[in-house]
Amino acid sequence: MTDWNAMSDADFRKEVRAFFEAEYPEELRHLPHRPKFAEIEHWHRKLHAKGWVAPAWPAEFGGMGLNAAKLLIFYEEQQRWGVNRGRDMGVQMVGPLIIKFGTQEQKDYWLPRILSCEDIWCQGYSEPGAGSDLANLRTRAEIDGDDFVINGQKIWTTMAHDATHIFMLVRTDPDAPKKQQGISFLLAPMDQPGIEVRTITTLSGETEFCEVFFDNARTPRENLVGELNKGWTMAKALLSFERIFIGSPSLAQNALGQLESFARGRGAFDDPVFRDRFAQAALDVEDHAALYARFADQLKRGETLGADVSMLKIWVTECFQRITELMIEAAGPDGGSIGPLQVGNVSVDVLSSFYKARPTTIYGGSNEIQRNILSKAVLGLPG
Amino acid sequence: MVRELAEAGVFGVAVPEDQGGLGMGLAAGGVIAEEVGRVFAPEPVVSTIGLSLGLLRRLCPDHPKMAQLIGGEISLAVAWQERGPDGAPADATCRYADGKLTGGKAWVVGAIGSHGFLVVAEQDDGPVLVLAEADAQGLVIDKRTQADGSSLGELSFSGTPAAELASSGAVLTALAEAVADATALAAAELVGVSERAFEITLDYIKTREQFDKPIGSFQVIQHRAVDLNVMCEVAQAGVREALAQMDSETDPKVRARLASRAKARAVTAAKKITRDAIQLHGAVGYTDEFDIGLYLNRALVLSAWLGDDAYHRRLWFEAREQEGAAQ
Numbered sequence: 001m002t003d004w005n006a007m008s009d010a011d012f013r014k015e016v017r018a019f020f021e022a023e024y025p026e027e028l029r030h031l032p033h034r035p036k037f038a039e040i041e042h043w044h045r046k047l048h049a050k051g052w053v054a055p056a057w058p059a060e061f062g063g064m065g066l067n068a069a070k071l072l073i074f075y076e077e078q079q080r081w082g083v084n085r086g087r088d089m090g091v092q093m094v095g096p097l098i099i100k101f102g103t104q105e106q107k108d109y110w111l112p113r114i115l116s117c118e119d120i121w122c123q124g125y126s127e128p129g130a131g132s133d134l135a136n137l138r139t140r141a142e143i144d145g146d147d148f149v150i151n152g153q154k155i156w157t158t159m160a161h162d163a164t165h166i167f168m169l170v171r172t173d174p175d176a177p178k179k180q181q182g183i184s185f186l187l188a189p190m191d192q193p194g195i196e197v198r199t200i201t202t203l204s205g206e207t208e209f210c211e212v213f214f215d216n217a218r219t220p221r222e223n224l225v226g227e228l229n230k231g232w233t234m235a236k237a238l239l240s241f242e243r244i245f246i247g248s249p250s251l252a253q254n255a256l257g258q259l260e261s262f263a264r265g266r267g268a269f270d271d272p273v274f275r276d277r278f279a280q281a282a283l284d285v286e287d288h289a290a291l292y293a294r295f296a297d298q299l300k301r302g303e304t305l306g307a308d309v310s311m312l313k314i315w316v317t318e319c320f321q322r323i324t325e326l327m328i329e330a331a332g333p334d335g336g337s338i339g340p341l342q343v344g345n346v347s348v349d350v351l352s353s354f355y356k357a358r359p360t361t362i363y364g365g366s367n368e369i370q371r372n373i374l375s376k377a378v379l380g381l382p383g
Numbered sequence: 384m385v386r387e388l389a390e391a392g393v394f395g396v397a398v399p400e401d402q403g404g405l406g407m408g409l410a411a412g413g414v415i416a417e418e419v420g421r422v423f424a425p426e427p428v429v430s431t432i433g434l435s436l437g438l439l440r441r442l443c444p445d446h447p448k449m450a451q452l453i454g455g456e457i458s459l460a461v462a463w464q465e466r467g468p469d470g471a472p473a474d475a476t477c478r479y480a481d482g483k484l485t486g487g488k489a490w491v492v493g494a495i496g497s498h499g500f501l502v503v504a505e506q507d508d509g510p511v512l513v514l515a516e517a518d519a520q521g522l523v524i525d526k527r528t529q530a531d532g533s534s535l536g537e538l539s540f541s542g543t544p545a546a547e548l549a550s551s552g553a554v555l556t557a558l559a560e561a562v563a564d565a566t567a568l569a570a571a572e573l574v575g576v577s578e579r580a581f582e583i584t585l586d587y588i589k590t591r592e593q594f595d596k597p598i599g600s601f602q603v604i605q606h607r608a609v610d611l612n613v614m615c616e617v618a619q620a621g622v623r624e625a626l627a628q629m630d631s632e633t634d635p636k637v638r639a640r641l642a643s644r645a646k647a648r649a650v651t652a653a654k655k656i657t658r659d660a661i662q663l664h665g666a667v668g669y670t671d672e673f674d675i676g677l678y679l680n681r682a683l684v685l686s687a688w689l690g691d692d693a694y695h696r697r698l699w700f701e702a703r704e705q706e707g708a709a710q
């Protein structure tokens with residue numbers, strides 16, 4: 001077993017890059033939509049054979065065991081080459097939770113199935129009445145013999161229509177004094193009569209997320225992860241690394257590259273106003289990357305990141321949006337047209353980039369919620 | 384104050400050690416400049432480190448004035464820009480012949496109180512750098528007071544005696560490099576201005592009460608404060624990175640691009656932060672009794688000096704295009 005962490009950063013980067021460049025299918029680079037599993041299964045098999053499905057998991061559970069610094073490099077290379085993250089909710093969210101809070105039986109049973117994608121997971125947190133205020137969730141799970149019986153509704157569940165299992169936050173004690181208490185973390189199989197999935201079409205015309213209805217759905221009691229009524233604190237504990245990941249510069253950098261080749265092909269740089277706005281966007285990306293590097297260095301020194309890391313997400317998502325808006329501007333009369341536009345030898349789907357940028361300020365904690373957090377936790381403002 | 388700064392080695396920070404400086408580069412100079420911005424030091428620290436020493440160390444490192452500048456015994460203002468008939472910057476016409484200067488120079492930082500002037504002029508066979516003493520004959524200094532109370536000098540020379548320090552194309556090359564250094568350091572000073580202005584504002588919104596609460600408990604105010612904070616952090620990270628890269632870069636064009644990146648970011652941030660700071664203070668922010676106004680005014684002056692954000696974005700873009708075409 002390779003000890004990746006013992007390698008120099010440069011060597012590790014080289015190895016990761018070489019693998020992606022040699023093995024990742026060209027036609028899957030920079031996919032504009034979230035793929036169904038079948039579309040990327042071939043790639044997943046390669047990754048699995050290499051042992052690279054779960055870069056963050058400890059080696060004993062089949063992961064690469066990367067430390068934060070190496071992990072960052074891995075993701076940077078993944079994004080640089082436009083490697084699709086695949087159906088990684090199992091790897092990113094359920095796995096770490098089971099590793100941290102699960103029983104030995106749960107680890108032995110679920111973890112290998114996550115790695116092989118025998119089980120494909122979706123995340124059932126949000127509900128119609130519980131978005132930013134997630135603790136307001138109402139979906140009930142009640143113990144009935146050896147099972148939990150689940151009733152309620154989840155929504156915005158990404159790729160639920162192509163998942164075999166759902167991990168969810170459910171209310172197990174409706175009488176708890178605070179709504180953050182009385183929430184549990186539960187796993188459930190999707191293929192059962194009590195669960196109905198309806199796809200929701202997004203603005204860009206994709207079917208990416210779903211509504212999931214629970215009508216006396218059942219899951220065995222041993223599918224409770226961690227203690228009963230302790231789901232909230234467990235779910236929160238997961239978010240720390242995600243906060244730098246979600247603020248990484250790559251989405252905006254890739255979009256900027258697209259904007260530049262498109263605008264050049266279209267002659268948009270002849271316009272001094274456009275030039276200035278492009279320069280503004282490009283400098284926004286460059287200076288964001290400098291700030292990102294500062295946080296990444298903190299991780300590399302082994303420090304834990306503070307709440308201030310959220311500023312990366314705010315800046316980069318809003319910057320990403322401005323860049324895609326400039327793409328539309330550069331497209332002129334084509335700015336409302338669906339599908340790829342060919343300019344010289346580049347093909348750019350202007351609207352798809354624009355749509356892709358919209359939800360980045362909504363999910364992962366909306367940018368308003370991030371501002372609330374920064375104002376209290378970092379600036380120490382009252383209320 | 385000048386003496387104290389000099390004893391701390393501040394002025395020699397970016398001068399190589401074998402020329403009597405600390406040899407710590409622009410990155411260290413930037414840290415000093417940030418501090419100067421925070422404490423609102425009126426001394427021409429950045430123009431001395433960037434322009435005066437930037438020119439001398441590149442053109443005549445053995446000149447005795449070098450040591451005096453580093454030691455804070457004298458200050459020398461650099462006179463390089465000229466004002467055209469329409470008031471805007473124009474090509475140089477200031478002449479140097481037979482040991483004498485004729486013509487004028489504009490926007491000279493630190494002109495008042497300076498011991499002399501490093502003047503970039505034209506002579507028959509090209510550009511020349513000369514030194515004119517402050518009390519030289521035929522030198523008239525017109526003072527223009529700036530928003531922050533500092534002043535810019537408009538110089539006119541009529542047969543003013545001056546000593547030649549260097550000539551030929553090297554003068555313009557060195558000037559461009561020194562201007563890039565000073566531009567980057569001015570950006571760092573603006574970061575300090577922004578940081579301090581933000582801190583003062585944050586304190587204020589935590590203590591000022593209206594509707595029986597601190598105004599900092601209102602979400603609109605909180606989100607604006609967060610945006611200013613993020614702007615400030617991005618500016619600090621971007622400017623520091625640009626200065627560090629300038630230290631390891633030798634191509635003058637790339638260094639100039641990095642300086643433009645720094646100044647563009649720092650001006651954008653400082654303008655937004657100091658102006659929003661006034662708004663968040665309410666009426667007291669509009670009085671001259673509160674410190675916050677000083678930072679607004681300092682930001683105005685530093686933004687105008689050596690080019691604002693729109694100007695530097697243009698230079699940055701042009702430099703990037705040239706580098707791209709060259710590859």
Ligand SMILES: Cc1cc2nc3c(=O)[nH]c(=O)nc-3n(C[C@H](O)[C@H](O)[C@H](O)COP(=O)(O)OP(=O)(O)OC[C@H]3O[C@@H](n4cnc5c(N)ncnc54)[C@H](O)[C@@H]3O)c2cc1C
Nearest residue numbers: 123124125126131132133156157158359362363366368369
């Ligand atoms: C593409 C996409 C994929 C998603 N995938 C999943 C998934 O797989 N699983 C899952 O569980 N969820 C998923 N979500 C849901 C996501 O987590 C929620 O959208 C998010 O938590 C926001 O909730 P909401 O949409 O109900 O908006 P709301 O919370 O109703 O917010 C609406 C607006 O009000 C603002 N707002 C709310 N509260 C405050 C406040 N206190 N102060 C200031 N402003 C406030 C918000 O910022 C937002 O602008 C996904 C969302 C998107 C867009």
